[in-house]
Amino acid sequence: MAVRSEPAAIRAATGTGNGLRHHQLGMALLAAALxxxxxxxxxxxxxxxxxxxxxxxxxxxxxxxxxxxxFGHAAFFGTAAxxxxxxxxxxxxxxxxxxxxxxxxxxxxxxxxxxxxxxRQGIYFAMITLALAQMLYFFYLQAPFTGGEDGIQxxxxxxxxxxIDLANDLVMYWVVLAVFFAGFLLIYRTIHSPFGQVLxxxxxxxxxxxxxxxxxxxxxxxxFTLSAAxxxxxxxxxxxxxxxxxxxxxxxxxxxxxxxxxxxGGLGTVFGPIVGAAVVVSLQNYLAGLGHWVTIVQGLIxxxxxxxxRRGIVGELARLVGKPL
Amino acid sequence: MRxxxxxxxxxxxxxxxxxxxxxxxxxxxxxxxxxxxxxSSLYADITGRGxxxxxxxxxxxxxxxxxxxxxxxxFADHQNKPDVGSNVARQWYDTDGVDVIVDVxxxxxxxxxxxxxxxxxxxxxVSGAATSDLTxxxxxxxxxxxxxxxxxxxxxxxxxxxxxxGDSWFFLTADYAFGHALERDTAAVVTKNGGKVLGAVRHxxxxxxxSSYLLQAQGSKAKIIGLxxxxxxxxxxxxxxxxxxxxxxxxxxAGLLVFISDVHGLGLQTAQGLILTESFYWxxxxxxxxxxxxxxxxxxxxxxxxxxxxxxxAVTHYLKALDALGxxxxxxxxxxxxxxxxxxxxxxxxxxxxxxGRKLHPMYLFEVKKPAESxxxxxxxxxxxxxxxxxxxxxxxxxxxxxxx
Numbered sequence: 001m002a003v004r005s006e007p008a009a010i011r012a013a014t015g016t017g018n019g020l021r022h023h024q025l026g027m028a029l030l031a032a033a034l035x036x037x038x039x040x041x042x043x044x045x046x047x048x049x050x051x052x053x054x055x056x057x058x059x060x061x062x063x064x065x066x067x068x069x070x071f072g073h074a075a076f077f078g079t080a081a082x083x084x085x086x087x088x089x090x091x092x093x094x095x096x097x098x099x100x101x102x103x104x105x106x107x108x109x110x111x112x113x114x115x116x117x118x119x120r121q122g123i124y125f126a127m128i129t130l131a132l133a134q135m136l137y138f139f140y141l142q143a144p145f146t147g148g149e150d151g152i153q154x155x156x157x158x159x160x161x162x163x164i165d166l167a168n169d170l171v172m173y174w175v176v177l178a179v180f181f182a183g184f185l186l187i188y189r190t191i192h193s194p195f196g197q198v199l200x201x202x203x204x205x206x207x208x209x210x211x212x213x214x215x216x217x218x219x220x221x222x223x224f225t226l227s228a229a230x231x232x233x234x235x236x237x238x239x240x241x242x243x244x245x246x247x248x249x250x251x252x253x254x255x256x257x258x259x260x261x262x263x264x265g266g267l268g269t270v271f272g273p274i275v276g277a278a279v280v281v282s283l284q285n286y287l288a289g290l291g292h293w294v295t296i297v298q299g300l301i302x303x304x305x306x307x308x309x310r311r312g313i314v315g316e317l318a319r320l321v322g323k324p325l
Numbered sequence: 326m327r328x329x330x331x332x333x334x335x336x337x338x339x340x341x342x343x344x345x346x347x348x349x350x351x352x353x354x355x356x357x358x359x360x361x362x363x364x365s366s367l368y369a370d371i372t373g374r375g376x377x378x379x380x381x382x383x384x385x386x387x388x389x390x391x392x393x394x395x396x397x398x399x400f401a402d403h404q405n406k407p408d409v410g411s412n413v414a415r416q417w418y419d420t421d422g423v424d425v426i427v428d429v430x431x432x433x434x435x436x437x438x439x440x441x442x443x444x445x446x447x448x449x450x451v452s453g454a455a456t457s458d459l460t461x462x463x464x465x466x467x468x469x470x471x472x473x474x475x476x477x478x479x480x481x482x483x484x485x486x487x488x489x490x491g492d493s494w495f496f497l498t499a500d501y502a503f504g505h506a507l508e509r510d511t512a513a514v515v516t517k518n519g520g521k522v523l524g525a526v527r528h529x530x531x532x533x534x535x536s537s538y539l540l541q542a543q544g545s546k547a548k549i550i551g552l553x554x555x556x557x558x559x560x561x562x563x564x565x566x567x568x569x570x571x572x573x574x575x576x577x578x579a580g581l582l583v584f585i586s587d588v589h590g591l592g593l594q595t596a597q598g599l600i601l602t603e604s605f606y607w608x609x610x611x612x613x614x615x616x617x618x619x620x621x622x623x624x625x626x627x628x629x630x631x632x633x634x635x636x637x638x639a640v641t642h643y644l645k646a647l648d649a650l651g652x653x654x655x656x657x658x659x660x661x662x663x664x665x666x667x668x669x670x671x672x673x674x675x676x677x678x679x680x681x682g683r684k685l686h687p688m689y690l691f692e693v694k695k696p697a698e699s700x701x702x703x704x705x706x707x708x709x710x711x712x713x714x715x716x717x718x719x720x721x722x723x724x725x726x727x728x729x730x
Contacts, residue, residue, distance in 0.1 A: 042420050048412070141500070141529075149501025149530065150433045151407050154440040169419070243444075244437060246407045285412075293365075 022323050023188070026271055034177055043173040044241070049281045050180040051238040056261040056273030057187050058230035063259075064268030065191055066223045067203035071126040071255050072113065072133030076106040076228040078140065078250025080235030085152035085245035086145055095158045095166060095240050099179070102236030103229050109136075110228020111221070118220040121206075130252065137250050151246030155239055172241060179237050183230050188270060190226065199223055260298060264305050266312025271325050275313050350652035351394040352424060358384070358640060359423040361413060361438065362453055364402035367531050367557035368430040370586040372453040375633040376400075376428045378623050382616075383640035391647045399423065403434050405530070410434035411441050418445040424653045425450060425643060428636050432456035432503035442467045447656040450643060452635035455555070455582060456506045457719060460683040464726035467656045469663060471684045472635030473604050475507040476719040478581050481602030481688050481712055483514035486549055486579050494579075495547035496525035497538055497562055499554035507553040507581050523547045532558060535565045543571055555582040560590050567595055584630045588705050593696040596705075604688050604717075605631035605672060606706050612671035628703045638670040639684075676714060681726035688717040 037046050055077055062068050080102035087098040117128040140146045147153070157166035166172045190196050201209045202216050209216050239245040248254065257280060265276025280298065287294050309316045318325040360380050362372040377400045384396045399421070403410035410429070417423035418441070426442060429435045430453030439459060442449040449468040451459055457474040459465075494515050498504040504527070512522045523545045526538045539562070542550045550571065552559050559580055566578055580587075583601040607617035607628040616637070620629045629637075646662040647653050664678045668686075676686040691706035699705065721729045 042416060044412070044415050044419065147502075148505070149407075150436055153407070153437050242408060242411060243440070244408055244411055246433075248406050248408050 020192075022325065023270055026325060027188075030271070030274070031181070034180075038170060038173050043169040045281075045285055047169075047173055047176045047241045048238070048285075049278050050176050051234050051241065052258075052261060052281050053274040053277035054180050054183045054237075055231050055234035056258055056265065056277045057184055058227045058234065059258045060262045060265075060267065060269075060273040061187050061190065061230070062223060062227040063262060064272075065196060065203060066199045066220060068118070068220065068224065069122075069126050069259075070117070070129040070224075070227075071252075071259070072129030072131075073227075073231055073258050074250050074252060074254035075113070075129075075133035075136045076110055076231040077235035077238075077254060077258075078245070078247075079109055079136065080106045080232030081239035081245035081249045082140065082146055082152060083232075084236035084239040085155045088158060088240065089152060089155045090145075094162055095160055095175075098158075099233065099236040099240060102239070103232045106232020106235065107225055107229035110225040110232075113228065114221045114224030118217055118224060130255070133250070133255060134252060137247070137252070140250050141247060146245070146247075149247060151244055152239075153244055155243040155245065157240055157243060166240070176237055176241060179233065183233050184274075187230065191270070195219070195222075257298075260302055262312075264301065264312055266315030266318070266325075269312065269314045269318060269325055272312050272314035279313070350654065351391070351647075352654050353422040355394050355422075356391055356396045356644075356647060356653055357417075357421070357423045357425075358396065358398045358643075359414075359417045359421075359426045360398060360400040360428050360636070361403050361410060361417075361426050361434075362400070362428040362430050363405055364400070366405055368405070368453065368555070370590070370627075371556060371584045371630050372428055372430045372632050375620075375624055375627065375629060376452070376636045378620065379629065379633040379637040380427055380640050382620065382623075383637045383644065387641065387644045391644055392651055396644065403429070403431070405431045405434060407433045407437040411437040414438050414441045415445075418442075418447050424448065424656075425659075427640060428453045428632065430454055430632065431501075432458075432506065433501055435459060436463060436502065439463060439465050439468055442656065445656075448643065448653075448659050450636075450639040452639055453632045455503050457510060457724070458502070458506060460679075460681040461719075461724040461726055464681045464724070464728050466682075466728060467660055468682045469639065469660060469678055469684060470682050471639040472631050473602075473688070474683075474718070475503065475510045477604070477688050477717050478602050479507060479511035479514045480717070480719075481690050482579055482581055482600060483511045483551075484518050485600060485690050485710065486577075487515055487518035487520040491549040491577060491579070492520035493547045494520060494522045494549045494551050495542045495545040496522070496551045496553050497535070497542055498525050498527050499558055500527035500529055503555065504553045508551070511551055511553065511581055525553075528554070528558070530558070533561065535562045536569070538562075539566055539569050539571060543569065543574070543576065547576065549577050549579050551579045551581055552583075553581050556584075556587070559583055560587050563591055563595060563599075584632070585628065585703070585705060586630050588693055589703070593694060593699055593705065596693045597695045599693045600690065600709070601693070602688055602690055602712075603631045603706075604686060605629075605634040606689060606691065606708075607703065608706070609689070609708075616671055626702070634672045638668070638672050641670050642666070642668050642678075679721060679729075681721060681724055681729045683718055683721075683724075685714040685718055687714050688712040 059073050083105040084098045084102035087093040087101045113132050159165050198219050261276035261280045262273050266272030314325050360377045362376055363369050364373050380398045401413045425448040427450045429438050432454045435454030443465040451470045452472045455475045457476040459470045496508045498508045526541050528538050580599050580601050588596045617628050650662045668676045673686040678684050690710040692709050
């Protein structure tokens with residue numbers, strides 16, 4: 001039943017009949033590009049892009065499809081980084097369990113934050129998430145297990161399933177790529193499911209969704225928790241890749257960065273956050289020589305984006321080709 | 326035509342083959358030195374561009390080549406963030422052919438680079454970072470800690486002040502690895518010399534407003550307020566302490582990590598009488614004066630800080646070790662060679678590198694001059710005491726470094 005209703009749901013969602021085919025083409029192109037990318041680009045840089053792309057996609061699930069602008073997503077990203085780091089380093093868990101544990105931690109945290117935050121909308125929602133994330137930041141600053149400003153360092157990458165040694169960057173890259181695609185497809189599936197339809201209905205007009213008999217709070221809470229868990233998946237993976245979990249991951253600027261990524265790529269588009277993450281991470285990487293000017297350049301891009309192409313890179317592209325991307 | 330090209334190619338290969346044996350042991354056919362530090366924020370004056378210039382001077386003074394292999398200096402800004410720093414380090418080691426990373430102020434970043442360098446078996450020459458953990462519990466066979474550390478600073482300044490009557494202390498501590506280590510080490514020295522510690526307050530890194538912390542320090546009624554912070558934080562806390570009339574009220578400030586660039590920023594009027602410990606001062610002897618003059622010519626008249634001097638000396642010794650070894654691929658072997666060879670440079674004189682990676686040289690206790698005593702620009706310090714090399718640093722056995730056992 002669910003399978004049969006799927007194409008209809010997508011048609012309804014996209015407004016055109018061939019949205020699905022477009023997305024399949026896009027995904028095939030993306031997969032091909034990512035498979036061949038390590039031949040040209042530095043794998044560690046690509047892993048950073050992938051981790052942030054997943055983070056931005058998870059964030060986009062909430063802001064782009066439910067219309068909830070969270071300004072505290074760093075809390076989930078950073079919590080997972082610390083949880084994965086602690087699990088792998090102190091408890092000696094293998095990387096897959098460490099990342100799963102981290103994802104679970106973020107999911108639980110997301111449930112708690114979401115339960116409080118979804119009671120309000122708009123700016124109040126953003127402020128509540130920011131406040132909760134800041135509280136958590138100060139907790140991590142002082143908690144002994146996080147190492148304060150030092151962060152958790154020298155996290156072992158370990159062996160995947162006890163077999164595959166992840167010390168090699170290229171091997172690690174394939175694992176990160178798999179994690180990214182799993183998360184990305186889950187988000188894609190969610191958006192295009194009947195559940196996703198309800199989320200979009202809430203985004204468009206919440207009172208009407210309520211009048212149709214939907215318990216919107218429950219839908220919002222599930223979406224929030226899912227977004228938090230996937231942010232956690234990204235954060236935990238990042239900690240394993242870089243062998244470091246630090247305060248940067250929970251700082252409010254990280255919450256700002258993910259907003260920037262989603263916005264530059266295109267809010268509410270499937271591929272936008274990935275493009276946005278690639279742009280922002282590349283800027284940080286290749287402009288690192290400019291030091292603190294990076295933030296100024298980022299700010300200028302943000303302003304240019306909001307003024308000139310409000311739909312983001314992929315959003316504008318979708319408008320040009322006349323198909324949702 | 327074709328044969329000509331083939332012949333030319335063959336000749337080129339032959340020529341290369343002749344040149345190769347000499348270069349073969351240097352990865353990428355050259356030596357790349359990466360200076361990683363703060364280029365834009367609170368430690369930029371202490372390290373920053375000056376450290377890059379110091380490294381370049383060391384390379385030039387060495388002749389620009391080791392056994393025919395050219396030496397290059399590259400640099401980057403780590404923004405005082407461990408994740409930015411370790412990213413740069415990874416990229417340098419993996420793709421950019423960097424063989425050694427130098428300087429790295431901010432202890433949290435230095436500890437991160439310490440791990441990356443160990444993992445990749447390269448060389449890490451620390452000058453800017455202070456934490457004594459680098460030669461203690463977290464010591465690495467790939468790391469040499471050159472200029473100073475928290476233990477040496479605490480020992481120099483702490484014991485001198487307690488012995489002259491400053492026996493009750495309150496700490497104003499930067500809330501990260503370096504601040505904690507400095508506070509811990511100084512508190513130990515104070516207690517050992519018969520003083521007592523009344524309390525401590527932690528402030529975030531790069532903090533603009535110290536009023537609430539200074540009021541707590543004032544309320545503690547301690548004779549000495551120990552500033553376990555560095556750079557812009559130290560400058561701000563000394564300035565704001567002056568505004569609160571803390572020194573006028575009978576309490577004294579002890580700067581645990583004050584650099585000459587900080588004294589310059591404060592001005593002698595505010596900084597006079599401050600007691601501090603450093604391992605280098607430009608006006609120590611003829612060779613430090615001569616080198617500092619050359620340095621100042623390239624840095625718009627700024628004299629070198631001890632960190633920048635440490636970069637010069639560490640790079641010089643590293644190049645000497647490469648020259649003796651004829652290879653740079655195996656970081657552990659290079660550091661072992663550096664430890665085996667006695668050090669000798671115009672800035673720190675003769676010395677040695679201990680098993681745990683600690684470079685040993687004398688430390689100096691200085692007092693900042695009164696404005697009337699200063700004879701010219703940058704004439705800021707009076708030498709009060711010289712702490713000999715064997716007493717200046719933490720004894721090997723107390724560091725818990727696995728390499729020392």
